[in-house]
Amino acid sequence: xxxxxxxxxxxxxxxxxxxxxxxxxxxxxxxxxxxxxxxxxxxxxxxxxxxxxxxxxxxxxxxxxxxxxxxxxxxxxxxxxxxxxxxxxxxxxxxxxxxxxxxxxxxxxxxxxxxxxxxxxxxxxxxxxxxxxxxxxxxxxxxxxxxxxxxxxxxxxxxxxxxxxxxxxxxxxxxxxxxxxxxxxxxxxxxxxxxxxxxxxxxxxxxxxxxxxxxxxxxxxxxxxxxxxxxxxxxxxxxxxxxxxxxxxxxxxxxxxxxxxxxxxxxxxxxxxxxxxxxxxxxxxxxxxxxxxxxxxxxxxxxxxxxxxxxxxxxxxx
Amino acid sequence: xxxxxxxxxxxxxxxxxxxxxxxxxxxxxxxxxxxxxxxxxxxxxxxxxxxxxxxxxxxxxxxxxxxxxxxxxxxxxxxxxxxxxxxxxxxxxxxxxxxxxxxxxxxxxxxxxxxxxxxxxxxxxxxxxxxxxxxxxxxxxxxxxxxxxxxxxxxxxxxxxxxxxxxxxxxxxxxxxxxxxxxxxxxxxxxxxxxxxxxxxxxxxxxxxxxxxxxxxxxxxxxxxxxxxxxxxxxxxxxxxxxxxxxxxxxxxxxxxxxxxxxxxxxxxxxxxxxxxxxxxxxxxxxxxxxxxxxxxxxxxxxxxxxxxxxxxxxxxxxxxxxxxxxxxxx
Numbered sequence: 001x002x003x004x005x006x007x008x009x010x011x012x013x014x015x016x017x018x019x020x021x022x023x024x025x026x027x028x029x030x031x032x033x034x035x036x037x038x039x040x041x042x043x044x045x046x047x048x049x050x051x052x053x054x055x056x057x058x059x060x061x062x063x064x065x066x067x068x069x070x071x072x073x074x075x076x077x078x079x080x081x082x083x084x085x086x087x088x089x090x091x092x093x094x095x096x097x098x099x100x101x102x103x104x105x106x107x108x109x110x111x112x113x114x115x116x117x118x119x120x121x122x123x124x125x126x127x128x129x130x131x132x133x134x135x136x137x138x139x140x141x142x143x144x145x146x147x148x149x150x151x152x153x154x155x156x157x158x159x160x161x162x163x164x165x166x167x168x169x170x171x172x173x174x175x176x177x178x179x180x181x182x183x184x185x186x187x188x189x190x191x192x193x194x195x196x197x198x199x200x201x202x203x204x205x206x207x208x209x210x211x212x213x214x215x216x217x218x219x220x221x222x223x224x225x226x227x228x229x230x231x232x233x234x235x236x237x238x239x240x241x242x243x244x245x246x247x248x249x250x251x252x253x254x255x256x257x258x259x260x261x262x263x264x265x266x267x268x269x270x271x272x273x274x275x276x277x278x279x280x281x282x283x284x285x286x287x288x289x290x291x292x293x294x295x296x297x298x299x300x301x302x303x304x305x306x307x308x309x310x311x312x313x314x315x316x317x318x
Numbered sequence: 319x320x321x322x323x324x325x326x327x328x329x330x331x332x333x334x335x336x337x338x339x340x341x342x343x344x345x346x347x348x349x350x351x352x353x354x355x356x357x358x359x360x361x362x363x364x365x366x367x368x369x370x371x372x373x374x375x376x377x378x379x380x381x382x383x384x385x386x387x388x389x390x391x392x393x394x395x396x397x398x399x400x401x402x403x404x405x406x407x408x409x410x411x412x413x414x415x416x417x418x419x420x421x422x423x424x425x426x427x428x429x430x431x432x433x434x435x436x437x438x439x440x441x442x443x444x445x446x447x448x449x450x451x452x453x454x455x456x457x458x459x460x461x462x463x464x465x466x467x468x469x470x471x472x473x474x475x476x477x478x479x480x481x482x483x484x485x486x487x488x489x490x491x492x493x494x495x496x497x498x499x500x501x502x503x504x505x506x507x508x509x510x511x512x513x514x515x516x517x518x519x520x521x522x523x524x525x526x527x528x529x530x531x532x533x534x535x536x537x538x539x540x541x542x543x544x545x546x547x548x549x550x551x552x553x554x555x556x557x558x559x560x561x562x563x564x565x566x567x568x569x570x571x572x573x574x575x576x577x578x579x580x581x582x583x584x585x586x587x588x589x590x591x592x593x594x595x596x597x598x599x600x601x602x603x604x605x606x607x608x609x610x611x612x613x614x615x616x617x618x619x620x621x622x623x624x625x626x627x628x629x630x631x632x633x634x635x636x637x638x639x640x641x642x643x644x645x646x647x648x649x
Binding site: 005007008009010011012013014015016018019020030065076077089096150151152153155156183190251255256259266267270271272273274275284285287288290291292293294295296297298300301303305306307308309310311316317318 | 322323325326327328329330331332333334335336337338405470471472473475476480529533549569570571574592593594598599602607608610612613614615616618619620621622624625626627628629630
């Protein structure tokens with residue numbers, strides 16, 4: 001009995017050590033020869049109005065305004081056809097380029113058919129296609145059809161950021177040692193980040209197409225692992241007050257929590273005025289959201305924004 | 319010997335799984351930093367000074383023209399509903415009165431009436447008599463709302479600002495049945511001018527208006543017609559409705575052309591489904607839960623697309639969008 005007990009204990013210790021070794025190997029990042037990865041910023045903040053006027057002249061801001069253009073990479077599947085159609089009819093109209101990438105083709109809606117069932121492999125293909133077809137667009141926004149995005153606020157967040165620097169933004173989450181950007185609240189990649197990613201796709205050791213053999217990571221974590229090898233790290237998108245701009249939940253859900261947590265200041269305690277994404281809304285809620293975000297407002301409240309974005313052509317719900 | 323190998327293997331697996339679970343739930347700081355090259359420590363976030371946009375904090379809400387808001391409520395709703403009205407849109411009222419069957423520290427006005435659908439018109443009559451007696455000179459317009467109505471006071475002010483409050487006028491969501499000039503939906507909220515309020519009171523003192531039905535919005539509408547109070551058209555210059563007797567999702571979701579749904583049956587003006595239903599400067603929505611009040615407050619006053627130049631700018635010299643049609647053509 002005693003010898004069995006001690007052999008069990010020995011086994012446990014060996015098993016534990018084995019796991020530790022594997023984990024350390026998994027998270028060990030090779031020395032990168034990119035000079036820019038020494039800034040350990042963890043959050044990216046939207047510039048405040050004061051900061052903008054301090055750093056830039058009006059015409060410079062106007063220049064930035066015109067240069068910032070976003071390529072939306074929207075990952076769809078025929079099984080969420082209604083959401084897919086709703087995204088086409090709502091927020092994606094505000095992308096400079098909105099491309100829909102599907103796992104299989106649908107007779108009802110057009111998309112780029114990647115003919116790929118594996119989620120991670122499909123995402124890789126989509127990103128590769130986006131990179132190759134970027135034209136002069138330098139920012140990429142990856143979303144699912146259950147996400148609702150306000151592209152103008154995304155542009156405001158990245159206004160003063162250089163797309164030739166690696167940026168990988170959204171709502172950051174932690175999984176053990178890994179910081180990653182959550183998929184459902186949208187993933188923002190600068191041109192440089194995407195370029196590095198496409199390069200590391202060729203490295204089957206660091207960024208295998210079929211994911212790590214031991215346990216399958218979700219695509220958003222896979223993305224973070226691959227990017228980390230290239231010296232690109234997840235950063236949380238926030239407003240000037242530190243409020244997160246990318247939300248994995250609906251407005252209703254976040255407000256419900258705020259009613260419990262901040263009963264005297266529900267709206268202030270909830271969400272940012274500059275929120276970029278919400279997730280989990282029904283298609284009908286997305287239609288209401290278009291009205292609530294782009295149209296509904298109190299008469300007489302004028303904001304003297306430094307930026308100017310115009311309504312898209314041929315649209316009647318914004 | 320064999321059993322020890324088995325127990326060893328079990329121990330091996332157990333140790334592996336245990337440590338794997340433990341590692342995944344540990345915060346990052348536990349691992350030595352040389353092995354975590356580039357993994358960031360969560361730093362403190364410095365709050366920056368507020369961005370330049372208009373900010374409305376609790377005590378500092380911009381007031382509108384002199385519109386007195388009176389909200390129909392009941393003792394049992396104060397904590398669950400009325401409190402949230404007070405926290406949200408009622409702050410934008412020049413003056414807000416909460417009409418109930420009991421006087422409380424909320425504060426509520428105690429009217430001499432019991433609660434219940436059967437007494438709604440009595441409650442309205444008593445409320446208007448109270449307002450006429452105590453508050454007539456304090457305001458130019460008198461808005462009635464329920465405790466599940468959400469109102470955007472700035473937009474109500476915009477609708478009313480073109481009209482003379484001394485004239486007998488009344489605004490809201492116009493319904494067609496029962497009263498030949500139409501009547502205004504109670505749930506969507508309706509507004510009486512000072513002139514209209516005087517006529518309503520006069521109607522009851524002279525006996526021209528009576529309590530002939532408990533259906534308060536229809537009965538009040540009948541009294542308005544009797545007393546020659548003019549029902550206004552509250553739609554915007556593009557013919558879009560501002561007062562809404564149901565929540566936004568009833569109207570805004572695009573539909574294929576279809577027979578009129580039940581909730582649009584009473585409409586005086588030809589209803590539109592989809593984005594053309596509702597004005598950018600919407601005034602009210604009804605059947606709004608407490609949580610939804612905060613959602614609407616957030617969407618109306620806080621969340622916005624930074625820098626967006628709205629399509630609908632009625633004050634611009636150039637018309638942006640189709641030229642406004644005269645109301646008759648839209649009816």
